[in-house]
Amino acid sequence: MAGGKLSPRQKMINLMYLVFIAMLALQMSKEVLTAFGYLNERLTTFNVSQKDKNADKYAGLALKASEQAEKFGDENEKAQQVRALSQELFDHIEKVKQVVLVDIPEEKKENYEEMDKSETLDLYLYQKGQVSEDGQAFLDAIEKYRNGVVAVLGDEYPEVSTSILEHFDTDDVPSKDGVSQAKNWIDHTFVGFPSVASMTKLSLMQTDIRSAERNILNTMLRGQLAADAGISASTYQTIFIPTKPSFFPGENVTGEIVLGRYDATLMPSEVVVNGRPVTKFEGGGAVMNFPAGNVGENDIKGKFVFMQDGKPVEIPIDTKYAVVAKPNDAVIAADKMNVVYRGLQNPMTISVPGVADNKVNAKAAGLRKASGIGKYIMVPGTGKEIRINVTASLPDGSPMSSSKVYRIKDIPKPMATVRRESGMVSMAKSSLLKTTVRVELPDFLFDLDFNIQSFKIKVPGQATITVNGNKLNTQAQTAVNRARVGDVINIFDVKSSIVGVSGLRVPDASPVNIEIQ
Structure with missing residues (x-):
């Protein structure tokens, strides 16, 4: 300091x-x-x-x-x-x-x-x-x-x-x-x-x-x-618990209205729903049973009254329930496309609104049940169309049947690629000598892997060479080494198969052309 x-x-x-x-x-x-x-x-x-x-x-x-x-x-x-x-x-x-x-x-x-x-x-x-x-x-x-x-x-x-x-x-x-x-x-x-x-x-x-x-x-x-x-009107909410998610016209809406903080010992002193008193109570809840009404969304309004410290506490009832039309048709949709492709495992969802999955049965050639609710796999064979037939047992016990027709298409013609590029590709000879020939399906909804069986390569001024596998052999490399800058080398007649899919013929891929830089 x-x-x-x-x-x-x-x-x-x-x-x-x-x-x-x-x-x-x-x-x-x-x-x-x-x-x-x-x-x-x-x-x-x-x-x-x-x-x-x-x-x-x-x-x-x-x-x-x-x-x-x-x-x-x-x-x-x-x-x-x-x-x-x-x-x-x-x-x-x-x-x-x-x-x-x-x-x-x-x-x-x-x-x-x-x-x-x-x-x-x-x-x-x-x-x-x-x-x-x-x-x-x-x-x-x-x-x-x-x-x-x-x-x-x-x-x-x-x-x-x-x-x-x-x-x-x-x-x-x-x-x-x-x-x-x-x-x-x-x-x-x-x-x-x-x-x-x-x-x-x-x-x-x-x-x-x-x-x-x-x-x-x-x-x-x-x-x-x-x-x-705390037990008060601000800490409770009324909840309608239906016996099932939706109801058909002509059915009675069944379920119960309870307080959000459920207490089986808390018995209501008065419940009024849509202007009518409810007189049946079980486990602290008012048991509901009345006609379903019109198709669509319907209101449940009223009041739920219980006693607290000797005084009535009133909680308003304001909820909704849905009434759906009785189904006479099944819902069938291809998960990834509007058609099914021959030889491939096409995922599909088949269900009937308001009906449990175990009450729905779907049949067609090549159709099998998959893991998950409403999930199926379709592997089409021969022909141009496939019909899927669906039967179901409705909640009231009555049967229902429906069918849909789907078109069967072959997979599209693949395209040959080098460096994941198709059509006309510019590259040096040194790169072409090491490149891998592939085939791809642009914008196709299935992710498929291909095995290249063989392809042909044509270098200007030299004979066409057939190559087994997906890389240039010694003979093809020699021919490429003789090419000049500006030459266009053609790879065509590419034959392939889909990994994991047997018995399905894949069309020869479209050729790919390489301009030597």
Whole structure:
């Protein structure tokens, strides 16, 4: 404090300030220093214990979030953000505490009467009358924690947010006399105090962090559990549970209306649906049984009344149900195309609206049931058309039958490619010598792999060469090496087969031409 480019007068003032601080330290009794040390020990022990307790709460909240994501998912996410911010500041404070101990011999670290100096921490946090770089980093860490936690909590937990702002306030501290200049928070809190007192203050800040975590977790859990325990019109909703997804004209709509938070012990005192009272109740629900009405979406309106604390609580009923026309036709659709392709496994979906999959039966040559509801595989053989016949047993027990005709087509003519390019391709002789001949079906809806059996290659001025496999043989390579720049080499008569499909003839692929660069 007496160094640097200061005037003699300023150096003298600073020296007097140091003497004054030393006098204050000498006046502090050894018993007070020891009391600070013991308090620091207690705070450190509490912080370890509270960390373990908080860890249990974090784990409990995470478990609830995994079981009931809608109720506890947001709270758990916020808690984990608070946990990360808290640990970051806790660790930064621990780093500052280690600075206090760095110049204290190991044998004197538990002798609190020896921890009466302040210079080490003073110089670390505050130099030449202003906050040091390390001191500013400490302030920034506190600000990041304070603002970060308040931002995570938002407006949902105002009391906890207020507590955080109060306990971690680092604004300048006004003078008690109201006349002197306000003191920087670090200067007011740490500068000139014995190291054991500063250690205790830092441990107390860590205690505030752990306590804030505990309060946040308790508030989150208490708020959600209170919402779960509440029984009021705002926490219940009416739900119509039909006996089946849809109904046919002439049928009765059967099912029950229950409260969203279902309680079998809660018997309604009155239920009115579409202007008519419901008199049959089972397990806390009103049993519904009335004509279905017209095809389309129909309303169920009324009220559900139950008693709470001796008073009737009325919850409105406002839901809908659907009535569908009685089917007389099956729904049959090719999953990937409007036709079926000969020799390939064509995926199909065959179902009847409102009828279970095990009540539907589909038959055709080459058709078999696949895994999944309504899923079939069709492998057409000879002919130009295939008829698929469907029979089903409707919910009322009556039979239904239907059929559809699909066209059978051969797979399209493939195209020969080199480097995945077709038509006219420009490439160097060196590239052509190493290239692989393939065939592809552009824009075809099936992903098919082909085996190349053979192809022919014609180099200008030389005889046509037949090659087995998908790469140029020695004879073809010799012919290519004789080609000149600008020559167009033709690969044609490409014969192939589909991997995994036997007995299906694949048309010869369209040729590919290579211009030598």
